[in-house]
Each structure stands twice: as C-alpha cells, then as structure tokens.
Amino acid sequence: MESYNFKAIEKKWQDKWEETGAFHAETNSKKPKFYTMIEFPYPSGAGLHVGHPRSYTALDIIARKRRMEGYNVLYPIGWDAFGLPTENFAIKNKVHPKIVTAKNIANFTRQLKMLGFSFDWSREINTTDPSYYKWTQWIFLQLFKHGLAYKQEMPINWCTGCKVGLSNEEVVNGVCERCGSEVVQKRKSQWMLKITEYAQRLIDDLDDVNYLEKIKTQQKNWIGRSEGAEVKFKLSTGDEMIVYTTRADTLFGATYTVMSPEHPLIEKMKDSITNYDEVLAYKTEAAKKSEFERTELAKEKTGVKLEGIYAVNPANGAKLPVFISDYVLVTYGTGAIMAVPAHDSRDWDFAKKFNLPIIEVVSGGKNVQEEAYTDVYKGNMVNSEFLNGLPVKEAIPTMIEWLEKQGLGKRKVNFKLRDWVFSRQRYWGEPIPLVHCDKCGWVPIPESELPLELPEIETFEPGENGESPLAKAYDWIETTCPCCGGKAQRETDTMPQWAGSSWYFLRYMDPHNDEALASKEALEYWSPVDWYNGGMEHTTLHLLYSRFWHKFLYDIGVVPTKEPYMKRTSHGMILGENNEKMSKSRGNVVNPDEVVEEFGADAFRTYEMFIGAFDQSTPWSQQGLKGCYKFLERVWNLQSIVNDEEGYSADLEKNINKAIKKVGEDFERMKFNTAIATMMSLVNDFSKKGSVTKGEYKTLITLLNPVAPHMTEELWLTYGNGELLSLQPWPKYDEGKTVDDEIEIVVQINGKIKDKLMIPAGLDKDGTQEAAMNTEKIKGLIEGKNVVKVIAVPGKLVNIVVK
Structure with missing residues (x-):
C-alpha cells in the first residue's frame, strides 16, 4: 500500500x-x-x-x-x-x-x-x-418600455472618495462600504427602477418559498410595510401639507409638525417665511449629511422653525408651529410628519429641546413628563374628544373613518422600501442603452443593436462634478435618434454592479x-x-x-x-484564529493556496465543513485542520485491513446502516460537522475491530466522496468497479437495521442520576419502571425509604421520588 x-x-x-x-x-x-x-x-x-x-x-x-x-x-x-x-x-x-x-x-x-x-x-x-x-441591457429596455425605469433628480448618497453615487445599502455607518470615505447628500439626475411597484408581492410571495425564517424577516423588515393614513394639514399660506402616520388615533396629541429640509413646499412658501435665510442655511448643512447620519436615533435633534407660518390640526383646529429638521426625509412617506411628543421618543427629544407642548393622549404607561411611552399600542385614549375611553386598536380605525368622512385624510399603505437608484457615474459597468433627443426625449436603442459595448477610453477617473468617465468619449456619445433620425446623445451613466x-x-x-x-x-x-x-x-x-x-x-x-x-x-x-473577521489590515487572512500546498484540497474541504455549525461564525484553527488531515490518512490506511468480503459483517451491519442514514440526513440539514463526526466514528469501529470488509470500505468512501472527492476516487479505483465514484449510486440503508435492540437509560433518585442500565428498545412505561426499580444498586438505595412516586419516560429515564 x-x-x-x-x-x-x-x-x-x-x-x-x-x-x-x-x-x-x-x-x-x-x-x-x-x-x-x-x-x-x-x-x-x-x-x-x-x-x-x-x-x-x-x-x-x-x-x-x-x-x-x-x-x-x-x-x-x-x-x-x-x-x-x-x-x-x-x-x-x-x-x-x-x-x-x-x-x-x-x-x-x-x-x-x-x-x-x-x-x-x-x-x-x-x-x-x-x-x-x-441581455442585461435587454432586460433594462423592457423595464423602460413598461414604465419601470425613469429618470429623476434626487438627493443621492455621494461618496467623496470614489466620486460616485451609492445606494443606501452601500453606505455603512455613514461611510462608503467600498473605500471608507465620507458619504454626503448630493442632488443628481439618476436612473431609477420602480421596485416599489412590487413591494407587496415581494412580501406576499415569501409564503411560497423555503427560506430560512431570519431571511424572510430581513426581507420584510427592509420592505417595511405599514398601514396608516395620509392626513391633510392646512397651512396659513393656503397650501396643504400631507403627512403620513400609522397612528391617526394620536392626532389630538400633535403639537407641532416637521418637514424635510428638501420639501418642495418650503421653496413655494419662501415669501411667507420671515426667517428664510436661516432656513436656507439649515438646508445647506442638512445636504452635507448622509441618510444614516440624519436618521440615527441617538443623535441630537436639530431644526429651524418656519417663522411667519403655521399648520392647522385637522382634529381640533389648533394652530401648530412648522419646523424643518433633518431627521425627516423627503424620500420617506410624504416628507412631512405630525409630531406627537408624548408618544414618540424622537418627537419627545425635539419637543424638549425647542420647549414645545407635550399632550398625553394614551393613558396607562410611563410618566409622560419624564419619558416618552415605549409601548403606545396599550392603554386607552384620553384628551381626545370623541375617541376618549377607546382602546388604541379601536381608536385607530375610528379616527381614520372620521378623517375620510370629513375629507381630511385617507387610508394608506406605506413602505420603507425606496425605488432603486440604478445609474452610476463610472466606466466599468454596463452602458445604459438609451439616447437622449431634444425632440423625442429618452429613446431606447433598437434591440438589434445590442449589445451596446463600452467604448475604449484612456482615463477612467470621474469628472470633478461626478460626471461619468464616458462623458469624455465624444465620438461614442454623439449618435442619431432611432425615432426621428435627428441628433442625439448616448447616456453616459452605467449600470450598478447589482444589474448583472x-x-x-x-x-x-x-x-x-x-x-x-x-x-x-x-x-x-x-x-x-x-x-x-x-x-x-x-x-x-x-x-x-x-x-x-x-x-x-x-x-x-x-x-x-x-x-x-x-x-x-x-x-x-x-x-481569523484571533476570532476577528479576516482582513489584510488585521493580518489574520489564511490563504487556501498555502493550506492546499501543505495538507491538500480534501483536508481543506473536510475542515471547512467540520469547523463548526454551518450557519454560525467560527474561528479558523490550524490544529483542527491537522486533525482533519489525520482523519483522511486513517481512512487511506484502512486499506491494510480490508478483506475480500463484499457484504457487511454481522457485528458492524447496524453501525453502517445507521451511518448511511445519519450522514445523508445531516448533509440535507447542512449539519456537515456531525456527518463527518459520524464517519470518524465508523473509522474508529473498523480500526477497533482490526478488519473491514470490501463492502464496508466501499460504503465508507462513497459517503465520504462528496466531502473528500479526490482521495475517495483514488480508493474507488482500487476497490470499486472502475467507473467514476462521483457517478455511483448513493448508498441505501435498511431502516430496520438502524434501530437499536437495546438502549441506555438513566435512573434518578430525586432528580439526581444514580445508575445507568441497558434495556430492550421499545419497552413501554411499565416495563421501563420495573427494570429500573429492580437493579441491585437502586433497590439498595431506596430500601427503607418511602417511594412517593415514580416517573418513567420510555427510552430515556426513570426518576424515583423518595422521602
């Protein structure tokens, strides 16, 4: 050998x-x-x-x-x-x-x-x-033709290092996930995909798939469906401000309103706002912040009151001050909120800072003057006129019905999900297959002209104002309109990495x-x-x-x-071995080339699967890797004790059938570590016995093949039928031979283990109790004592309660 x-x-x-x-x-x-x-x-x-x-x-x-x-x-x-x-x-x-x-x-x-x-x-x-x-471009054209791709000027996350726009998901803790540079807000004309059209279906159809529950939960939370109402607040200028709220029942507790700094009404009302210069300065500062910074719960609240105007509470006619604050986003809801400081922690902080009224409208919670309620779905309505005494869950639909009858609001389902910012101002992406014509607007290029290939350019830096490197490819940009034949320019933005x-x-x-x-x-x-x-x-x-x-x-x-x-x-x-995420900066990256050079690919694969529970993070261990290599060596060295019998030996038949069942089931449940442990146990059985039949060895290497395919193919060449092991049938087991004739149970007295014994498998409750009570050791321990009761759990334990 x-x-x-x-x-x-x-x-x-x-x-x-x-x-x-x-x-x-x-x-x-x-x-x-x-x-x-x-x-x-x-x-x-x-x-x-x-x-x-x-x-x-x-x-x-x-x-x-x-x-x-x-x-x-x-x-x-x-x-x-x-x-x-x-x-x-x-x-x-x-x-x-x-x-x-x-x-x-x-x-x-x-x-x-x-x-x-x-x-x-x-x-x-x-x-x-x-x-x-x-075909990526072809799909985009279909989205465009069906009205799901559109261009819009909007505030975007702008990476000051990469000089490109980023999606919300590419911003981590206020910085670019790629380069770590500061991310600020910048207004740019961007291609958008209307993913919000599919928001409800993206939630509903999760019922039809077999995803881990935590994955479904993350998807639902990101989409963020909520049911509420849009409420109309008349402004002293004659304009109308719409707010979205999930808690219409708290309308009587609204003591001020807040607009996003980017809200279009601010520009419209500027002649009525007596401190417009102060408002403009605040807008400028807010534009420098990323959405993460603006919505961070722990940050200090800032804002400016719009002097010279007020809003009217539609529930009671009260005149409410109007503020702008960066914790309200123009891209979520309507870009304006009604603030109920007694029952919302952010509104509470804001009200305290600006010395605004706080009116309790839900009773039964913490002292409103000390801290905002954390669970306002409990309790009954107070200080709310026709809602008084109603529990919250009844008050919400009652108020919405009242608003609808008065023409002051309507039911609304809202989603946190935003439309997908799809364009990027960079070179290395798919060209967007559209041209712009002064006469025809945005026009798709004919599908017969796809793919629209990236032109060859020499420099890849974006422009100082963030324009794409393709903006310099003048010969490529200038084209003709597919509709009218006139002059047209190609889109110079490219698609994001997520497209492909x-x-x-x-x-x-x-x-x-x-x-x-x-x-x-x-x-x-x-x-x-x-x-x-x-x-x-x-x-x-x-x-x-x-x-x-x-x-x-x-x-x-x-x-x-x-x-x-x-x-x-x-x-x-x-x-890494230091229990931290692998990164060059931490110096804990392990290169698979080096592992394979020293231990081989099969040992690497075996250890990757044996390292711990597959769905959990776990540190690399060089000792653990060596252990898996030694296991494969043991499998290889079993050749020295293989005999020519094709079947299973009587004393190991049960162990092998149990191993086939366990390994197969564990693979399907992604319990790879316990599947490998089962095969290790089988190798121990063979070594302990000192011999292994050819049939037993072939079963072992077949079970091991998906994990360690190279070594097991080589062994199959010697012990198999000459064909590839990878294409042989998966071993079958006999269910009857996976059941033990005897099982071990524990015997407790007053909950403490006093003995263990082997009993026939399948023994009923009475038989299990009788077997436990009649061992010499247990009889000696309970002799002369009062047995209060006996709890027998077949196949597991017997607990004897004595006084």
Missing part, C-alpha cells in the same frame, strides 16, 4: 473530471433536475481566502450527493466582474479594467479548480462579457444562446433554482433585487415561475 500522496492524487482526478466532463449538466435529460447555486464570486485581486469556499464546499456536497441519487444536476459558476474596486485599481495603476478582470478571473479559476468543486465549467459566465450584458447579478441564475440555464437570455425549453426545465446559498449580508440587497427582476420577467412572459429560488440558506463567516 502506497502512502497518501494528496498532491499526485488531487491533480490526477481534477484532470480526469475535466477531460470527461463528469459534472456537466445534461441537456434534454429525462432525469429529474436539481439546480443548486452559490452567489457567484466577485474576482478581486486578493484571490480567495479560506472563508469564501465554505459556501462552495457545502453546496458541492449537496450537488455531488444529488448526482449519486440520479438527478441531472446543474451546479454552475461565473463571475460578477463589473464593479468599483476594479475601476479604482485601474485608475491607480493606469491599466484597463478588462485586463485587471481577466487576470483576477484566471487566479480565481485556478483556485476553485484546485479545490475540486464539481462546477459545470462549460456554462461559465462573466457579467463583463458583451454576449452576457447584451439580478438575473445570472437564468443565464446559467442556457449560457450560449444568442437569440434570448435563455430558451423557453431551458427555462421551463431548470426553473426555479432548487437550492441557493449565500451570505446573510445579501438578503436585503441582491436577493430583493433579483426577486424583483424575476417577477417582472414573469409578468411579461419571459420566465415560467414567480420566484427565482425555492430554497435559500445562509452560512456563517470563518474568522
């Missing part, structure tokens, strides 16, 4: 799988399909660190098991390759982004193949390939199709994705965006299902 030479073994089988196309999904197959998918990687210059392959290995195990179960498996790979980091690198190093991207992809490809993932490389896609982004990742799962189904994003037959066969795994950090971004695009494509008859993914799971991070 040769020693375990992982370097020779792993390269040999990687080449063999590639030569034979072992993991290519079949076309026109009669097998049941199984489509499993990871979030395709962004190919950064740093390459993989050991945290990235955790998800890839987990779904590789599932994909390999499904192939063995007789499914036609699609487990694809591709590259989410547009993006700002590549552009920033290109600017800094004066090299074209496509050269950077190609180099990074080559490195990632080498690393992924080195780890033995069973990806179907024949379906590899790349979001920066014009044959791919042709919003539909990539569809392209995998038919990646080489020139006539459609995928054929009708491929879409009907493969849809939807059966199992999708990704990071929890993407459940309010990519997951929401891709569900939106898919629902739109369903509405226009392109795809056959409402939802793109039937099952969505998530994984925890692998931390």
Whole structure:
C-alpha cells in the first residue's frame, strides 16, 4: 500500500473530471433536475481566502450527493466582474479594467479548480462579457418600455472618495462600504427602477418559498410595510401639507409638525417665511449629511422653525408651529410628519429641546413628563374628544373613518422600501442603452443593436462634478435618434454592479444562446433554482433585487415561475484564529493556496465543513485542520485491513446502516460537522475491530466522496468497479437495521442520576419502571425509604421520588 500522496492524487482526478466532463449538466435529460447555486464570486485581486469556499464546499456536497441519487444536476459558476474596486485599481495603476478582470478571473479559476468543486465549467459566465450584458441591457429596455425605469433628480448618497453615487445599502455607518470615505447628500439626475411597484408581492410571495425564517424577516423588515393614513394639514399660506402616520388615533396629541429640509413646499412658501435665510442655511448643512447620519436615533435633534407660518390640526383646529429638521426625509412617506411628543421618543427629544407642548393622549404607561411611552399600542385614549375611553386598536380605525368622512385624510399603505437608484457615474459597468433627443426625449436603442459595448477610453477617473468617465468619449456619445433620425446623445451613466447579478441564475440555464437570455425549453426545465446559498449580508440587497427582476420577467412572459429560488440558506463567516473577521489590515487572512500546498484540497474541504455549525461564525484553527488531515490518512490506511468480503459483517451491519442514514440526513440539514463526526466514528469501529470488509470500505468512501472527492476516487479505483465514484449510486440503508435492540437509560433518585442500565428498545412505561426499580444498586438505595412516586419516560429515564 502506497502512502497518501494528496498532491499526485488531487491533480490526477481534477484532470480526469475535466477531460470527461463528469459534472456537466445534461441537456434534454429525462432525469429529474436539481439546480443548486452559490452567489457567484466577485474576482478581486486578493484571490480567495479560506472563508469564501465554505459556501462552495457545502453546496458541492449537496450537488455531488444529488448526482449519486440520479438527478441531472446543474451546479454552475461565473463571475460578477463589473464593479468599483476594479475601476479604482485601474485608475491607480493606469491599466484597463478588462485586463485587471481577466487576470483576477484566471487566479480565481485556478483556485476553485484546485479545490475540486464539481462546477459545470462549460456554462461559465462573466457579467463583463458583451454576449452576457447584451441581455442585461435587454432586460433594462423592457423595464423602460413598461414604465419601470425613469429618470429623476434626487438627493443621492455621494461618496467623496470614489466620486460616485451609492445606494443606501452601500453606505455603512455613514461611510462608503467600498473605500471608507465620507458619504454626503448630493442632488443628481439618476436612473431609477420602480421596485416599489412590487413591494407587496415581494412580501406576499415569501409564503411560497423555503427560506430560512431570519431571511424572510430581513426581507420584510427592509420592505417595511405599514398601514396608516395620509392626513391633510392646512397651512396659513393656503397650501396643504400631507403627512403620513400609522397612528391617526394620536392626532389630538400633535403639537407641532416637521418637514424635510428638501420639501418642495418650503421653496413655494419662501415669501411667507420671515426667517428664510436661516432656513436656507439649515438646508445647506442638512445636504452635507448622509441618510444614516440624519436618521440615527441617538443623535441630537436639530431644526429651524418656519417663522411667519403655521399648520392647522385637522382634529381640533389648533394652530401648530412648522419646523424643518433633518431627521425627516423627503424620500420617506410624504416628507412631512405630525409630531406627537408624548408618544414618540424622537418627537419627545425635539419637543424638549425647542420647549414645545407635550399632550398625553394614551393613558396607562410611563410618566409622560419624564419619558416618552415605549409601548403606545396599550392603554386607552384620553384628551381626545370623541375617541376618549377607546382602546388604541379601536381608536385607530375610528379616527381614520372620521378623517375620510370629513375629507381630511385617507387610508394608506406605506413602505420603507425606496425605488432603486440604478445609474452610476463610472466606466466599468454596463452602458445604459438609451439616447437622449431634444425632440423625442429618452429613446431606447433598437434591440438589434445590442449589445451596446463600452467604448475604449484612456482615463477612467470621474469628472470633478461626478460626471461619468464616458462623458469624455465624444465620438461614442454623439449618435442619431432611432425615432426621428435627428441628433442625439448616448447616456453616459452605467449600470450598478447589482444589474448583472439580478438575473445570472437564468443565464446559467442556457449560457450560449444568442437569440434570448435563455430558451423557453431551458427555462421551463431548470426553473426555479432548487437550492441557493449565500451570505446573510445579501438578503436585503441582491436577493430583493433579483426577486424583483424575476417577477417582472414573469409578468411579461419571459420566465415560467414567480420566484427565482425555492430554497435559500445562509452560512456563517470563518474568522481569523484571533476570532476577528479576516482582513489584510488585521493580518489574520489564511490563504487556501498555502493550506492546499501543505495538507491538500480534501483536508481543506473536510475542515471547512467540520469547523463548526454551518450557519454560525467560527474561528479558523490550524490544529483542527491537522486533525482533519489525520482523519483522511486513517481512512487511506484502512486499506491494510480490508478483506475480500463484499457484504457487511454481522457485528458492524447496524453501525453502517445507521451511518448511511445519519450522514445523508445531516448533509440535507447542512449539519456537515456531525456527518463527518459520524464517519470518524465508523473509522474508529473498523480500526477497533482490526478488519473491514470490501463492502464496508466501499460504503465508507462513497459517503465520504462528496466531502473528500479526490482521495475517495483514488480508493474507488482500487476497490470499486472502475467507473467514476462521483457517478455511483448513493448508498441505501435498511431502516430496520438502524434501530437499536437495546438502549441506555438513566435512573434518578430525586432528580439526581444514580445508575445507568441497558434495556430492550421499545419497552413501554411499565416495563421501563420495573427494570429500573429492580437493579441491585437502586433497590439498595431506596430500601427503607418511602417511594412517593415514580416517573418513567420510555427510552430515556426513570426518576424515583423518595422521602
């Protein structure tokens, strides 16, 4: 028997799988399909660190098991390759982004193949390939033609470092998630996608999918559905201010109103505002702050009263002061609020600072003069005229009905979700396939002219005012209008990185199709994705965006299902050995190249899955890695005790059937660590006995194959049937042989364990009690004592209560 030479073994089988196309999904197959998918990687210059392959290995195990179960498996790979980091690198190093991207992809490809993932490389896609982004542009044109893409001047999050606009999701704690620079507010004309049109469906259809509950909760919270009313407040100028509130019942407690600094009424009323210069100065300061800073609960409240005007409370005719404050956003609700300081902590802080009245309208809580109520859905109405005495839950609809009858308001469902800011002022993204004509406005280019390719330019820096680098490509910009034939200019903004990742799962189904994003037959066969795994950090971004695009494509008859993914799971991070997130700055990044060089890909994969519970974050441990390598060595060295018997030996038959059942079930539940522990236990059984049948060994290496595919393929060459182990059937177990003849129970006296004993499995309550009461040890302990009662739980324990 040769020693375990992982370097020779792993390269040999990687080449063999590639030569034979072992993991290519079949076309026109009669097998049941199984489509499993990871979030395709962004190919950064740093390459993989050991945290990235955790998800890839987990779904590789599932994909390999499904192939063995007789499914036609699609487990694809591709590259989410547009993006700002590549552009920033290109600017800094004066090299074209496509050269950077190609180099990074080559490195990632080498690393992924080195780890033995069973990806179907024949379906590899790349979001920066014009044959791919042709269809990203095509989808955008359909959105535009259906009124779901529009251009609007609006305040955006502006990164002072990258010189580009960012979505809310790309701003973390007031800074750019990419470069860490300060983010401020800036008004720009932007392309928007009307995701809000789908807000309710994005909530409702979560009932139809198998997502982790925490993922569904994050999606619902981000969409932020609320039911309330829009209420009309007449202003002393004769204008009307509309506020949105979920608590119409507290209208009698409204003592002032607040507008967003950007509210259009402020400009309209400027001649009536006697301190307009002060208001203008505040607006200027507010514009410098990011939305995160403005809405942060802990920050000190600021604002300016609009002198010379007032609002009228529609419930009681009271004259209320009107303020502007940056804690109110023009993009949420109506951009104006009624403030009820007795029952809202932010309003309370503001009222205290500006010495404004505080009127209690919900009784039964904390002292209003000390602290605002934290639970105002309890209690009854007070100081509220016709609402007095009503519980809150009755008062809300009563007030809304009154407002509607008086013509002062109406019921309204609101969402926190905003329309998607879709354009970016940068080069390395998909060109937006529209032109602007002075006569015809914005016009789509003909679909026959797609893809609209990025022009070659020499410098990639955005302009000082944030215009796209493409604004300098004059020859490319100047074109003719497809409608009237007159002069027109191309859009110089490009799409965000999220564009290509919003539909990539569809392209995998038919990646080489020139006539459609995928054929009708491929879409009907493969849809939807059966199992999708990704990071929890993407459940309010990519997951929401891709569900939106898919629902739109369903509405226009392109795809056959409402939802793109039937099952969505998530994984925890692998931390550095110091228990902190891996990063270059912390010096705790572990490079998989170094791990594979020393221990091999199979040991790396085994440890990635054995490291801890898959959905939890856990620190890397070099000792744990060595332990997994030693386990594989033990499996290899079992060859020295293999005999020629094909079946299972009588004394291990039960253990093997139990292992087949446990490993299979644990894989499906993503309990990979306990599945590996079960196989380790089986190896211990074989070693303890000192012999293992050929049939037992073949079962072990088949169970282990999805985790450690290279070594087990090599062993199968010796002990199997000459064909690829990866394509052999998954082992079956006999349910009857997974049940123990005897089980161990504990015997307690007054709740303390005093004995353990083996009893026949399946023994009923009376039999279990009798067996426990009649052991010599227990009889001696309870002799002469008064037995008050006996609690017997079959299969678990007996507790004897004595005095």
